[in-house]
Amino acid sequence: MTGVLNKSTSPRSVKLFPVRITTMDAEMEFSIEMKTTGKELFDLVCRTVGLRETWYFGLQFIDSKGYIAWLKFEKKVLEQDIPKESPIPFMFLAKFYPEDVASELIQEITQHLFFLQVKQSILNMDIYCSAEASVLLASYAVQAKYGDYDESNSQPGMLTNEDLLPQRVIDQYQMTTEMWEGRILQWHADHRGMTRDEAEIEYLKIAQDLEMYGVNYFQIQNKKDTDLWLGVDALGLNIYKLDNRLTPEISFPWGEIKNIAFRDKKFTIKGIAKKAPDFVFISPKLKMNKLILELCVGNHELYMRRRKPDSMEIQQMKAQAREEKSRKQVERARLAKEKQLREDIIRQNEELKREVIHLTEEKKLTTDALARSEETAELLAEKSRVAEEEAMLLTQKAAEAESEIKRIKLSAIKTEEEKMLMERRAREAEMIAARIVEDSERRAKESEQLKEELIKARFAEKLAKEKLADFSKASYSPLYFGALTSDLGDLRLDADDLDTCANDTDTEHDLMTSGDMNDLSLEIEKERVEYMEKSKHLQEQLKELKSEIEVLKVEEKQSHMDKIHDENLQKGDTKYTTMSKITSGTTKSKVAFFEEL
Numbered sequence: 001m002t003g004v005l006n007k008s009t010s011p012r013s014v015k016l017f018p019v020r021i022t023t024m025d026a027e028m029e030f031s032i033e034m035k036t037t038g039k040e041l042f043d044l045v046c047r048t049v050g051l052r053e054t055w056y057f058g059l060q061f062i063d064s065k066g067y068i069a070w071l072k073f074e075k076k077v078l079e080q081d082i083p084k085e086s087p088i089p090f091m092f093l094a095k096f097y098p099e100d101v102a103s104e105l106i107q108e109i110t111q112h113l114f115f116l117q118v119k120q121s122i123l124n125m126d127i128y129c130s131a132e133a134s135v136l137l138a139s140y141a142v143q144a145k146y147g148d149y150d151e152s153n154s155q156p157g158m159l160t161n162e163d164l165l166p167q168r169v170i171d172q173y174q175m176t177t178e179m180w181e182g183r184i185l186q187w188h189a190d191h192r193g194m195t196r197d198e199a200e201i202e203y204l205k206i207a208q209d210l211e212m213y214g215v216n217y218f219q220i221q222n223k224k225d226t227d228l229w230l231g232v233d234a235l236g237l238n239i240y241k242l243d244n245r246l247t248p249e250i251s252f253p254w255g256e257i258k259n260i261a262f263r264d265k266k267f268t269i270k271g272i273a274k275k276a277p278d279f280v281f282i283s284p285k286l287k288m289n290k291l292i293l294e295l296c297v298g299n300h301e302l303y304m305r306r307r308k309p310d311s312m313e314i315q316q317m318k319a320q321a322r323e324e325k326s327r328k329q330v331e332r333a334r335l336a337k338e339k340q341l342r343e344d345i346i347r348q349n350e351e352l353k354r355e356v357i358h359l360t361e362e363k364k365l366t367t368d369a370l371a372r373s374e375e376t377a378e379l380l381a382e383k384s385r386v387a388e389e390e391a392m393l394l395t396q397k398a399a400e401a402e403s404e405i406k407r408i409k410l411s412a413i414k415t416e417e418e419k420m421l422m423e424r425r426a427r428e429a430e431m432i433a434a435r436i437v438e439d440s441e442r443r444a445k446e447s448e449q450l451k452e453e454l455i456k457a458r459f460a461e462k463l464a465k466e467k468l469a470d471f472s473k474a475s476y477s478p479l480y481f482g483a484l485t486s487d488l489g490d491l492r493l494d495a496d497d498l499d500t501c502a503n504d505t506d507t508e509h510d511l512m513t514s515g516d517m518n519d520l521s522l523e524i525e526k527e528r529v530e531y532m533e534k535s536k537h538l539q540e541q542l543k544e545l546k547s548e549i550e551v552l553k554v555e556e557k558q559s560h561m562d563k564i565h566d567e568n569l570q571k572g573d574t575k576y577t578t579m580s581k582i583t584s585g586t587t588k589s590k591v592a593f594f595e596e597l
Helices: 038-049 108-123 131-146 167-171 177-191 196-207 286-306 312-410 416-472 478-490 514-532 537-552 560-571 575-583 587-596
Strands: 002-005 017-022 027-032 057-062 068-070 088-094 216-221 227-232 236-241 250-253 257-263 266-271 279-282 506-510
Touching (some): 038 088, 068 286, 108 196, 131 537, 177 537, 227 286, 250 575, 250 587
Antiparallel strands (some): 017 027, 057 068, 057 088, 216 227, 216 279, 236 250
8 A cells, every 4th residue: 555645735846755654464655755744644544544543553663773662743754763764664553552442442443453463462472371361362363363163164274374372382282283273263163153353352351461461661770770670551650570570569550650750861750649759760771761751651641531531532433333333233133134044944955855855765665665565466476376276286186086996996806815905005095085185175275375465465565556656746846946946046145244752861741730639549549449350250261271281281391481470370369469469558668669679
C-alpha cells in the first residue's frame, strides 16, 4: 500500500521522502515532505488501517545509537533521530496497554492489532508464558484463524507449519509435534461457535493475566547501587529484583504519584501524600530516561482517563460497536439457522438413502427367497411324480405275484415232494408279496407327504409374491428424491456470510493537581479490591492441563523463570494477589523498603 502526504498547494515541485510503515500483519509505504510532523504521519497511518482508538499506538524506530524510540508527534519527522535509510522504516505498534481489554478495547481492528502483537511477544518469549497457558492460548489462536474445529477435515500435521508455541516450551517437554498438536486441537474443539474477534479477545483476556504483559522494563539502581528493574505499566511503577522480572517487590500506583522528574541520570517521583518522602532512583542509561518519562506520562494520562466519564467520541464509538455487535449476532443467528436447516435436510436425505438401500437389499433377499421356494416346489413335485410311478410299479408287481400264487395252487402236484416244494415256494412267494405290499404302502405314504410339502411350498411362494408386490407399491420414488435435491440446491451459504522532551537533561512532569488528590483517594482502594475479584476459573483449567503434561517435563531444561513461576503457583500467588500485597502500605514504607533492596 502506498500513499503521499503532501499539504503543499504550490505548483513547484516538492521533495518527498519515502517511509515504510510495518504493522503486525501488513506493510505500507508513504511519501512525506520535509515539514511533515510525526502527528501527521501517524494520523495518515491510522486512517489507512481504519483505527480510531489511536491513543494506544505509536510509531517505533531504532535511533542512531541502537535504542528503541517512539516518533514524537509535535516534531517534524525528519528532524528526529530516525534511521538514515530509504525508505525510512517505522513499526506501527501498541505503546500503551489497557487495564482490561474486554471493557476498554472497542474496535475490532484495535483488538486484532493487540492480539497479533501480544501473540508475537509470547512466541518471542518477551512475555513469559507457562506451557499450559501457551497451549490454551494457541487453541484460541487456531480458532481465530481457522474457525470451528471440524474433525472430518482435521488431518495429522495440519498445524505443523503454524507458529503457536514458544520454543522454550517445546524444548522443555518430551513431546512430539503431534502430541502438542493433539493438546491444542483438544482445547480448540471446546471453542466451537466463537468468531475471530471473540477468540482474539479471549486470547487477550488470558494474556493480560500474565505477569510480564504490558510491562516495559528498564534497569535502575537505588542509593545503595543495587541493580534492579523498573517496570512501567498501565497501573503504575513496579520494582523487581534483577533476577526476577515476574514478581515485583513493591509497586507505586499512578493514583499515588503526583510528579515525575529527572536530572541527568537521577529520577525523582513525588507522591500525593504531603509528608511522604520522594521515591528516587538512578537510571544508568541517560538516553532511556526520556523514554521512561514518556511512558510514565502516557500511562498516567490513560489511567486518569479511565476513571472519568467517557468522552462523547468514546460514547459514540461504544454505541456503534454495540450496534455492530448486535447486527453481527443477528446475522450469525440467521446463518446458524440456515446452516442447521441445511444440515437437517442433508441428514434427512442421507437417512432416506440409507432406508432405500436397506429396502432394496431386503427386496433382493425376498426375491432370492422366492426363487428358492419355486426351485424347492419344482423339486418336490418331481419327487412326488417319481414316488407315484414307483408305487404303481410295485402294485403291478404285487398283482403279478398274486397271480403266480393262484396259478401255482391250481397246478396239479403229482408227487408229495413236488407238493412240499410248491408249498415252500408258495410261502416264499407270499412273503415276497407281503414285502412288496408293505413297500408299496410305504411309497404311498411318502407320496402323500411329498404332496403336503408341495402344497406348503406353493403357499410360501404365494406369500413371497405378495410381499414382493408390497415393496413394489412403496412410496420411495425418484420424484421424491428429485424434489429433495432441488430444495437442497436452493439453499446456499455465501462465503461472505460465514467468514515530551528533546535534548534537556532536566525534565519534570506534573501528574496530579491538588484537586485530583481527593477524587482519587477512594479510587486507589477500589483498584486494590478489584485485583482480588479476578476470576479463578482460568487457573483451574490451567492446573488441569499442567498436571497432564507434568510427567513429560525435562527438569534439566527448566529456566529460572519457570522455577519462579512454579514457586508462585505452589504459594498460591497470582499476578493480582501479588499486586494486592505490594500496593498496600504507605508511600513512606515502600520508599524505605526500596532503599534497602
